[in-house]
Amino acid sequence: MRGCGTVRDIRGGIPCGGPSIDAWVRGAVLDANAGVSPRDVLGRLHGWDAATAVAAAVYLWARHPRDFESAVLEGANSPGDSDSLASMAGALVGAGVGLETIRRQRPDWVTRLERVNELCALADDLADAWG
DSSP states (O other): OTTOOOOOOTTSOOOTTOOOHHHHHHHHHHHHHHTOOHHHHHHHOOOSSHHHHHHHHHHHHHHOTTOHHHHHHHHHTSSSSHHHHHHHHHHHHHHHHOHHHHHHHOHHHHHTSTTHHHHHHHHHHHHHHTO
16 A cells, blocks of 8 residues: 555554454453553554554453543553543443442542533433433
8 A cells, every 4th residue: 555554463553454443452452461561552552543542442441340540540641642542441441330330439530520410311311222
């Protein structure tokens, strides 16, 4: 492909024609399970594109599946698109642990959230719609 870098494996960058999102995500889960450091993984998965952002968020979730605070803080303090990585990881972990667990772990994060009542009402509506 003209104008693109060379295709690298899942541990390299993601030039044009690079690995698919599912390959990045599989690699991220394997890295989390193998204990590969966040510095190494998040240094590689900067999250500036959809594939690496999703993989980085899944890596954070796999490292901290029940710890909302750790997943969000690790994402927020990562190189690259840290705010996106933190919000995506928070969404994944939060969906698994639920609002009450987040409130127990970091009550100030919930109470200080702008328009929290509206957001909670929307979340309840969504949950009701999905039955």
